[in-house]
Amino acid sequence: MSDTRLTPFVAVFQTELLFNLKRVAPYALMLVFSANAVLWWGWGPAVARGWAVNSDFYIVWLLGGFSFMTTPLFIALLMGDPVIRDFRVGIDPLIFSKPVGRAAYLLGKFCGNYVVLVCCQACFALTALALQAFSRPGMIVLAPRLLPYLQHFLFFVGVTSLALGAICFTVGTLTRNVKLVYGLAVSFYPLYIAWQLTLKGLPWRWRIVLDPLLFNVGGNAWQGQSADWLNHLTVSYDGDMIANRAAMCAVALVCLGIVHARFSLVERVRADAARHQPTLLNLAPRAERLYGEAESFGAAQVAQASEQVAPAGAVGAGKPGALPEVRIVTQGWRATLDQFRAALGVEFRLLRAERSLVVVAPLVLFLCCLELAVYEIAPAPSYSAAYAGRTAEALLLFLFAVAVFYTGETMHRDREARIEPVLWSVPAPNLVLLLSKFAATLLLSLALITLVGVSAAGLQLYKGHAPLEPQIYLKTYAVILAPGIIFMIAAAVALNILLRDKYLTYAASLAVGGGFYYLTGQGYNHWLYNPVLYRLWTPADLVGGDALTRILVHRAYTLALSVLLLALALLCFERKATKDLTEQGRLSGAGWTTLVALVSVAVAVVTGLIVSAGT
Amino acid sequence: MLARAHKRAMLQIKQLKKTYASGVQALKGIDLEVGAGVFGLLGPNGAGKTTLMKILATLLEPDGGEVAVDGVDFIGQKTAARRMLGYLPQEFGLYPTLTAEQTLAYFARLKGVTDAKERARLIDALLDRVNLNAARGQRVGGFSGGMRQRLGIAQALIGRPRLIIVDEPTAGLDPEERNRFHNLLSEIAGADTVVLLSTHIVSDVSNLCGTMAIIRRGEIIAFRTPRAALAEMADAVWEATVAREQLAALKARCRVISTQMFEGQMRVRVLSQNGRPGTEFCPVSPTLEDYYLNLASQPEGVN
Numbered sequence: 001m002s003d004t005r006l007t008p009f010v011a012v013f014q015t016e017l018l019f020n021l022k023r024v025a026p027y028a029l030m031l032v033f034s035a036n037a038v039l040w041w042g043w044g045p046a047v048a049r050g051w052a053v054n055s056d057f058y059i060v061w062l063l064g065g066f067s068f069m070t071t072p073l074f075i076a077l078l079m080g081d082p083v084i085r086d087f088r089v090g091i092d093p094l095i096f097s098k099p100v101g102r103a104a105y106l107l108g109k110f111c112g113n114y115v116v117l118v119c120c121q122a123c124f125a126l127t128a129l130a131l132q133a134f135s136r137p138g139m140i141v142l143a144p145r146l147l148p149y150l151q152h153f154l155f156f157v158g159v160t161s162l163a164l165g166a167i168c169f170t171v172g173t174l175t176r177n178v179k180l181v182y183g184l185a186v187s188f189y190p191l192y193i194a195w196q197l198t199l200k201g202l203p204w205r206w207r208i209v210l211d212p213l214l215f216n217v218g219g220n221a222w223q224g225q226s227a228d229w230l231n232h233l234t235v236s237y238d239g240d241m242i243a244n245r246a247a248m249c250a251v252a253l254v255c256l257g258i259v260h261a262r263f264s265l266v267e268r269v270r271a272d273a274a275r276h277q278p279t280l281l282n283l284a285p286r287a288e289r290l291y292g293e294a295e296s297f298g299a300a301q302v303a304q305a306s307e308q309v310a311p312a313g314a315v316g317a318g319k320p321g322a323l324p325e326v327r328i329v330t331q332g333w334r335a336t337l338d339q340f341r342a343a344l345g346v347e348f349r350l351l352r353a354e355r356s357l358v359v360v361a362p363l364v365l366f367l368c369c370l371e372l373a374v375y376e377i378a379p380a381p382s383y384s385a386a387y388a389g390r391t392a393e394a395l396l397l398f399l400f401a402v403a404v405f406y407t408g409e410t411m412h413r414d415r416e417a418r419i420e421p422v423l424w425s426v427p428a429p430n431l432v433l434l435l436s437k438f439a440a441t442l443l444l445s446l447a448l449i450t451l452v453g454v455s456a457a458g459l460q461l462y463k464g465h466a467p468l469e470p471q472i473y474l475k476t477y478a479v480i481l482a483p484g485i486i487f488m489i490a491a492a493v494a495l496n497i498l499l500r501d502k503y504l505t506y507a508a509s510l511a512v513g514g515g516f517y518y519l520t521g522q523g524y525n526h527w528l529y530n531p532v533l534y535r536l537w538t539p540a541d542l543v544g545g546d547a548l549t550r551i552l553v554h555r556a557y558t559l560a561l562s563v564l565l566l567a568l569a570l571l572c573f574e575r576k577a578t579k580d581l582t583e584q585g586r587l588s589g590a591g592w593t594t595l596v597a598l599v600s601v602a603v604a605v606v607t608g609l610i611v612s613a614g615t
Numbered sequence: 616m617l618a619r620a621h622k623r624a625m626l627q628i629k630q631l632k633k634t635y636a637s638g639v640q641a642l643k644g645i646d647l648e649v650g651a652g653v654f655g656l657l658g659p660n661g662a663g664k665t666t667l668m669k670i671l672a673t674l675l676e677p678d679g680g681e682v683a684v685d686g687v688d689f690i691g692q693k694t695a696a697r698r699m700l701g702y703l704p705q706e707f708g709l710y711p712t713l714t715a716e717q718t719l720a721y722f723a724r725l726k727g728v729t730d731a732k733e734r735a736r737l738i739d740a741l742l743d744r745v746n747l748n749a750a751r752g753q754r755v756g757g758f759s760g761g762m763r764q765r766l767g768i769a770q771a772l773i774g775r776p777r778l779i780i781v782d783e784p785t786a787g788l789d790p791e792e793r794n795r796f797h798n799l800l801s802e803i804a805g806a807d808t809v810v811l812l813s814t815h816i817v818s819d820v821s822n823l824c825g826t827m828a829i830i831r832r833g834e835i836i837a838f839r840t841p842r843a844a845l846a847e848m849a850d851a852v853w854e855a856t857v858a859r860e861q862l863a864a865l866k867a868r869c870r871v872i873s874t875q876m877f878e879g880q881m882r883v884r885v886l887s888q889n890g891r892p893g894t895e896f897c898p899v900s901p902t903l904e905d906y907y908l909n910l911a912s913q914p915e916g917v918n
Contacts, residue, residue: 323744324736328774330698330727342724346713353712418708422770425672426725427697576676577693589694 008104009111016082016112028507029074029120036066037127042136050227052140054132056235059148060217063156066124067213071157071164072188078117079165080172080181082109083263087176102263110169110256117165118158125153140231148235155237155245160213163248164188166255173259183359190366208240212248217241330427339428343436344443347410351440354409360402361448368394368452372459381540383460384469388476389539391456395449396532399485402445404509407492410437412502424575429589434570438493445485449477475542479551483558484532490562494569527611531558550614557607560600567597624648626671626778626809631680633666633833641666643833644680653800653810655824655841657817659911663833664813665705668782671811672702684778684809698727701776703767705783705813711756715747715766718755719773726774741769745799761792768799779803779810785819797822821903829910837910841903848901848909851888855895856880868892872909 020026040062041053051058083106086092095105129149135141172181192213199207204219211217222230237245329335368391377386414420423433453473461468495505519525520535530536533554541547570593581591628647634640641663658664669675671682673693682689689696709718719738728734742748745765750758755766764784771779781800785793800823804810812823820827821841829837837844852872857865859881865871869885869892876882884899885892886909 323740323772324733326728326733326737327730328698328727329729335727335729338729339725339727342721346710346717346721350710350712417710418706419710421669421672421674421704422702422707422722422767423725424674425697425700425702426722427694427700427727427774428725429694432725575674578691 006104008098008100009108012100012105012108013112016109017116020078020113020116024503025077026116026120029077030123033066033070033120033124034127036070037062037124037131040065041128041131046140047136047138050140050231052142052231053135054128054142054145054148055231055233056148056152057218057222057230057233059128059152060156060235062128063125063152064213064215064217066121067157067160068192068215070121071160071213072185073182074120075117075161075164076168076181076185078113078120079110079168080185081178082113082169083173084176084178103260106173106256106260106263109173110166113169114162114165117161121157121161122153125149125157142231152235155241156214159245159248163212163251163255166252170255170259174262177355179354179356183356186363187359190363205240209244209247211244214241214244336429336432339432340436340439343428343432344439347436347440348443350413351406351410351444354406357444361451364395364398364448365451365455368398369455369459372456377463377465379465381543382469382472383465384457384467384472385476385539385542387456387460387465388453388473391452392476392480395452395481396484396534399445399448399481400488400513400532402448403441403485403488403492404506404513406444407437407441407489408496408502408505410441411493411496430570430573430575430577431589431593433575434493434497434573435566438489438566441489441492442486445489446482449481449485453477472542476539479542479555480533480537483555483562487531487558487562487565490565490569494565494572497569497572497574500574527554527614528557528608531561533558546614550611553607553610553614557604557611560604560607563600564597564604567593567600571597623650625651625685625807626654626811627681627683628671629681631667631670631682632678633663633670633675634678641833642670642677642680645830645833645835647828647835647838649809649811649826651804651806651809652825653804653812653823655820655827656811656813656830657815657820657827657907658813658830659815662815662830664815664830665782666833667830668704668780668811668813671778672700672704672780673697698774699777701771701774701779703764703771703779703781703784705786707767709755709758709763709766712754714752714754715742715758716751718766719769722770723773728773737773741772744772744802745769746795761788761795764788764792764796765799768796768803772803777808779808780813781810782813783815784812785814785816793819817902817904817907829907831911836913837906844903844906845901848886848906850898851886852884852899852901852905853887853892853896854882854884854899855893855897856882857895870909872905872912 044062045051046053046058051061081088086095126149129146132141132144168181168184171184172178175181196211196215199210199216202210204216207216208214208219217235222233225233329338371390371394372387377383377390380386414423457468457470457473460466492505492509495508496502499505499508516530516534520530525535527533527536527550533551537547537551541551571590578588578590580588581594582588583591587595626647626649628645631642631645632640633642645663645667656664656667666675670677671689673689673696677690680690684696684699687695687699713721716738719741720734723734723737728737738751739748742751745768747762747765747769750762755763758766768781768784771781784800785796788796797819800810800812812819814820824841826838826840827844828835839847856877857880862871862874862881862883865883865885869887872884872886874881874883884905885896886905887896891898
């Protein structure tokens, strides 16, 4: 006989499994994790250092690296929003009106998603397990083994994910803000690095007990040992490691206890909404004029007829035709410019209101300036050039993320907010609606660049590396970063238009970005397919001469590509104005866009040829 | 069937067709001519009302046909069409972090009200008209459904639109807000403006519209003034209260328009042009709902 107390838990648990089965994210994670395992197996340090790819030591080493690189973000992805989702889609009243206890609901949600998460992560261990059957030249493979993979996976990854998953779940459920969970996941890295630095002075056993990822396992006993010694090492769990894992399980339990105690089923009332009490606003007059429940048209007609002779002001503050006459200008460049300014103002205001910026901006600042703060900077060719150059290189990666994610948010906001039909019916050209989104993201990126630049300059002064040359900062950021970010945002806009799905665009952008990063790392780096100049310049190149000329021509090439991408986005935009290239004998919007696209292709070809000849 | 208004036709729709990729034929060649005033488009869910509204709002491309307002081609000249348009969709949102005033200012600028002073005056008047003046500085994220709807109609009024499309505007509003909204719509309609009200709520049409059309499965099956519609059914609607068990026999014998439970029994309204259908029936005044339900329940092909 089944236990009826378990039924709600099982129902919630099963639904979570079913829901995740139909999502793209778990399958994408499985693919990413398996690919990760293949990469570490074939192209990791094992071959170079003589480590056996299926030794206990290497398995633990792999799982540690895997945890560090993937755990926070992917745990946040799966564990942050299971409860938020119910409130977002509005199914919460249907669930909570059933005899489902808080414990069963929360536990079902947590366990369902945790199981999915572990299944995804297990793909990493299972792929590594399967790869024992293969080998590459120079690779050492011990006799096939099964247990260490499963045992170490559960011990190192499973328990870590339990604790971090519980933290993400608790934060997401109690704040009902998934962006906060992502912020937490992103901030995990600096926090974890800072925590490791704090632990550095402690004895090894405490460094193991207090390390949430068990990164310090082995302590100094493994350091400096030969490959052969490591290959024959059997990793067993001592008291410190077990205490660490027990503490992680306790953290998970405490989090689940907190979420159970604090979780509320009632709807949240926004602070400003509560203050203004909108439901009490009742200034509109009662509707005496027309009868909503008129029995027949005759009755309604009588009501309408009586209204027509009612004195003005008897009903409502206004009367027909009371709106003031205004001048409407929708044609000409001045009107378009005014529309653009209005749209840009609103887009930027909405972008500024993104809560994730509270985390992202300080994080970008911290990581870009970390190197400057910690290491000694050589004045090559000058301190300002070196400071600007280092921050520019570091900023590129963050600007890529900003371009992809904030452009995605901006491009899909109207549809998600369901304001799109209203916006698309106004007489504003597509140029205004699209370019305002592009410009808002660009402004945000420029604000981040300025923030980092000012901080770097401040740091330069603080470290006594005079003289400060603001023009060098300006030149570096304007020549290296500005065209790069313009290109990345333009590409993100075009991708969002072409793919029409935010998450598909994110995946495609990350794949392109990751592929590009990998190829440049492998030495495949050419000026023509590197529009952001990644690893192709040094601060000395900006001083002048041929190098600067080549860079400037390349920047023109990048800008031409950006214009081409924007023109492409405009031509493929779902909102149609006119199909024809001409209208009443003049170029239409589509005509102008096509012309601009052709000119930008010509400029890109010419500048591309010049850049090619120069390299 | 060409549905034609007696007044000068401002909105002209000819042979408008739309079939979705899924194969659903949403519009099967709509012909309509509508004059100034409030025009009601009545139909059940899935009849094609929203498809028609979206095409008129330049958001959806038809497969064929023509739409013109005062001679401006709404299919080929979308930019010109949008200058004449005010649109309040069935489901719409607003940026929750903007205030009511900021929202209207944004739409006013997009609609071409470039002068700041004129814009401020217009926004004042609009907020006054929709009774949101006291909430002008409040973020729209905290608005109730009725307030949001009123703000929606305020933005639709910007720019002297000649065609105002309101799609199911009263769905989800409480009776008081609904009446308020009716008042507002009746005030909007002028001598040179068509207010196209799409709804499945019959009382919306009976309260507001001088002319109406009934759409079913992508076809216009009736085009009348509500008065003419009622006149057609004069002395032909009968009502009786019967036991539930008698209903099947009654349906076989009479044309049942509607049934409603009342104190445990069925209150039945039937259409009979040939006198009293039975001794238990008594004559009642026809309502627009009778007319609509009678048409909507007829088999396909009967116009």
